[in-house]
Amino acid sequence: MTKQVVAGIDIGGTNTRIGLVDIDGNVLTDSNIKTDEYSSFEEYISTMHTVIEILQKNPDLEPVELIGIGIGAPNANYHTGCIENAVNLPWNDVPLAAMLSKYYPDINIKVTNDANAVAIAEMVYGNARDMRDFVVITLGTGLGSGIVSNGEMVVGHDGLAGEVGHTTAVPDGRLCNCGRRGCLETYVSAPGLKRTVFELMATSNLKSSLREVAFDGLTSKDIHKAALDGDSIALQAFEITGHILGRSLADVVAYTSPSAIFIFGGLAEAREMIINPAKENMEKYMLACYKNKVKLMPSALGNKDAGIIGGAALVWKERI
Amino acid sequence: MTKQVVAGIDIGGTNTRIGLVDIDGNVLTDSNIKTDEYSSFEEYISTMHTVIEILQKNPDLEPVELIGIGIGAPNANYHTGCIENAVNLPWNDVPLAAMLSKYYPDINIKVTNDANAVAIAEMVYGNARDMRDFVVITLGTGLGSGIVSNGEMVVGHDGLAGEVGHTTAVPDGRLCNCGRRGCLETYVSAPGLKRTVFELMATSNLKSSLREVAFDGLTSKDIHKAALDGDSIALQAFEITGHILGRSLADVVAYTSPSAIFIFGGLAEAREMIINPAKENMEKYMLACYKNKVKLMPSALGNKDAGIIGGAALVWKERI
Structure with missing residues (x-):
C-alpha cells in the first residue's frame, strides 16, 4: 500500500532540513542541505528537489506518494510564496514557491514564516490541538x-503579520538589526540576554564570572550556566528578560486574548528561568479581565523536528 | 410587503440608542433611553423591550419583521452575551443577551463590545467592505x-480580545483607570490629551491661554480651539498625542498587518490634528516590510448612528 506524505522543509540561515511527514505528524525520513553554500538560488532549489526525490526512494520506507510540500522560512510570505526582505539568508527576495513548483507543477506547495510554521505544528500536532x-x-x-x-x-x-519581536518594548531603547529602537527582540532573545548582562556589568558593581568573558565570546548557554551557579548578574539578566517578555505578553493578550502562549526555541535550555518571571509579570501587567486565564507554557514540539513538522502541517491542516 | 429589520442597540454610559436597521444599513426609525436612570437592570431591559415594540409600530414605516437584535456595549463579551467588569455603566456584570432573550426567545441576539460593533459596521456598510x-x-x-x-x-x-487602549505605550507611565500604568489610552484619548496639556504647562514655560483654565474645566474641544488659534501648548499636545498613537499603531501593524486602520469617535472634530502626526510616526516606527502599505484614515461612519448600525450589522453580517 502507498502511504501519503508531505515534504516538510525548514529553511534556516545555515541549514535547510527536509523531511517526509505522514498525516500523524511522524517524520518518516529526513535529510539536510546547507542553505548558504550554493552559487545561486536556482541551484539551491534544484538540490532541494533532488533531496525530496531521494527521500521518497528511501529503501527503509514503504512506498510513498508525495501529496504536498510545506515550507517554513524566515521572512516568508504566506500569500505570495516568496521570501521577502530576508536579512539572515543568502538571498533577500526570492519566489520560493514558484521556483519549486517548476519541479512539482501539480503539487500543493505552501509557504509561511518559520514562527508561523511552528504555530501550525502546535495546532495540528502539539499542545494547541483543541485551541x-x-x-x-x-x-x-x-x-x-x-x-x-x-x-x-x-x-x-x-501575508507578513505576526512580528511581535518588532513591537516597541522600550521606547527609544536598544538599536535593533531592523534599524528601529527598543524592539522586543533586542531584550528578549539570545543576543538580548547578552546585552542585558553587559548593561548590568556597566551599571552595577556586582561580582560576576561573566566579567572575564568578551562580548563576542559570550553565549546564552554561558549565561545560563552562570545563573545555575548563582551568579548575580546572570540571575538578574534572566529576571529582566522575563520581566520585559511578561510585560509584552500582557500586550499580546490585550490584542488577541489567547487560551495559551507557547514558548519555543533556542533559549530552551534556560526556559524556566525566563518563563517563570515572564509569567509573574504577564499576570502583573495584564488587564483585570484577562488575569489567571491565559496559560504560558513551553511548546510541546521538540526543537529538532518542529520546523519540518510545521512545514508539513501547513498542507496536512487542510486534510485533517 | 413586510420588510425585515434588525434592532441595533448602542449602549453607552449615559444614553442607550435603539434603532431598526434594514439590510442595507439604513436606520429606519430610532429612539433613546437613559442608561443610568433605572432602579434595576430588569427594569432597563423591560424598557428596552417596550421601545423595540413601539419602534416596530411606527406608523411612518411599512410593516416590519424583527429578525434579530444586535448590541454593542462597553465590556460586552461576544461569547457569553454578558457585560463583564464594566466601569462606566450602572451595572458591572449582567447577562445582557440572556435577559433580553426572555422577551425574544426565538430571535437571534448578538452582543459585542462597542469598538467591535463599529468595526463590524465598517466591514458590512463602511470603508472596509472589501477588506x-x-x-x-x-x-x-x-x-x-x-x-x-x-x-x-x-x-x-x-470573547474579550482587542483592548489596544490597554497595551503599554509608556512603561511605568501615567496611571490608568484600569489600575495599570502607561496604557495607551492614558495618552491617546480626550482625557489623555488634557493630561498632556497639563504636563506641558508644568514642564515648559510656553505661554498659553489654556493656563487660565482649571483641569476639571478643560475639554478636548477647548484644546482643539486653542490649537486652531495657534496656541503652542495645544499644538504640541496634539503632536505628542499623534506621536504616541503612531508608535502604537506601528505595533498594531506588526501584530495584524491590516490593509487599513480607521479612526472613529469623539475626538473627531480634531481628527486631522491627531491623524497627521500619527500617520507620520506610524510610518517612522514601522518595520520596513510594512512601510507605505497601510492606510490610516477616518471612519466612513457618522458618529451618531455608527453604534446602532454596528449592533445591527452583527446580525446582518450573517445574512449578506
Whole structure:
C-alpha cells in the first residue's frame, strides 16, 4: 500500500532540513542541505528537489506518494510564496514557491514564516490541538511569533503579520538589526540576554564570572550556566528578560486574548528561568479581565523536528 | 410587503440608542433611553423591550419583521452575551443577551463590545467592505479597538480580545483607570490629551491661554480651539498625542498587518490634528516590510448612528 506524505522543509540561515511527514505528524525520513553554500538560488532549489526525490526512494520506507510540500522560512510570505526582505539568508527576495513548483507543477506547495510554521505544528500536532486562539513565541537569535485567532493564522493583508519581536518594548531603547529602537527582540532573545548582562556589568558593581568573558565570546548557554551557579548578574539578566517578555505578553493578550502562549526555541535550555518571571509579570501587567486565564507554557514540539513538522502541517491542516 | 429589520442597540454610559436597521444599513426609525436612570437592570431591559415594540409600530414605516437584535456595549463579551467588569455603566456584570432573550426567545441576539460593533459596521456598510484585515480605533473618553483578521472579528478565547487602549505605550507611565500604568489610552484619548496639556504647562514655560483654565474645566474641544488659534501648548499636545498613537499603531501593524486602520469617535472634530502626526510616526516606527502599505484614515461612519448600525450589522453580517 502507498502511504501519503508531505515534504516538510525548514529553511534556516545555515541549514535547510527536509523531511517526509505522514498525516500523524511522524517524520518518516529526513535529510539536510546547507542553505548558504550554493552559487545561486536556482541551484539551491534544484538540490532541494533532488533531496525530496531521494527521500521518497528511501529503501527503509514503504512506498510513498508525495501529496504536498510545506515550507517554513524566515521572512516568508504566506500569500505570495516568496521570501521577502530576508536579512539572515543568502538571498533577500526570492519566489520560493514558484521556483519549486517548476519541479512539482501539480503539487500543493505552501509557504509561511518559520514562527508561523511552528504555530501550525502546535495546532495540528502539539499542545494547541483543541485551541482556536493561541500564540507561539519562538526564542533564539531573534524573537518570532505566530498568532492564531478563530482557528486561523493571522497573516494580515500582505501575508507578513505576526512580528511581535518588532513591537516597541522600550521606547527609544536598544538599536535593533531592523534599524528601529527598543524592539522586543533586542531584550528578549539570545543576543538580548547578552546585552542585558553587559548593561548590568556597566551599571552595577556586582561580582560576576561573566566579567572575564568578551562580548563576542559570550553565549546564552554561558549565561545560563552562570545563573545555575548563582551568579548575580546572570540571575538578574534572566529576571529582566522575563520581566520585559511578561510585560509584552500582557500586550499580546490585550490584542488577541489567547487560551495559551507557547514558548519555543533556542533559549530552551534556560526556559524556566525566563518563563517563570515572564509569567509573574504577564499576570502583573495584564488587564483585570484577562488575569489567571491565559496559560504560558513551553511548546510541546521538540526543537529538532518542529520546523519540518510545521512545514508539513501547513498542507496536512487542510486534510485533517 | 413586510420588510425585515434588525434592532441595533448602542449602549453607552449615559444614553442607550435603539434603532431598526434594514439590510442595507439604513436606520429606519430610532429612539433613546437613559442608561443610568433605572432602579434595576430588569427594569432597563423591560424598557428596552417596550421601545423595540413601539419602534416596530411606527406608523411612518411599512410593516416590519424583527429578525434579530444586535448590541454593542462597553465590556460586552461576544461569547457569553454578558457585560463583564464594566466601569462606566450602572451595572458591572449582567447577562445582557440572556435577559433580553426572555422577551425574544426565538430571535437571534448578538452582543459585542462597542469598538467591535463599529468595526463590524465598517466591514458590512463602511470603508472596509472589501477588506479581510483591518483595525478600527475609537477615540473618546477611552481608546477602544476592534481587530478583524481573515474576515473575522478577533474576539479571543474569552470573547474579550482587542483592548489596544490597554497595551503599554509608556512603561511605568501615567496611571490608568484600569489600575495599570502607561496604557495607551492614558495618552491617546480626550482625557489623555488634557493630561498632556497639563504636563506641558508644568514642564515648559510656553505661554498659553489654556493656563487660565482649571483641569476639571478643560475639554478636548477647548484644546482643539486653542490649537486652531495657534496656541503652542495645544499644538504640541496634539503632536505628542499623534506621536504616541503612531508608535502604537506601528505595533498594531506588526501584530495584524491590516490593509487599513480607521479612526472613529469623539475626538473627531480634531481628527486631522491627531491623524497627521500619527500617520507620520506610524510610518517612522514601522518595520520596513510594512512601510507605505497601510492606510490610516477616518471612519466612513457618522458618529451618531455608527453604534446602532454596528449592533445591527452583527446580525446582518450573517445574512449578506
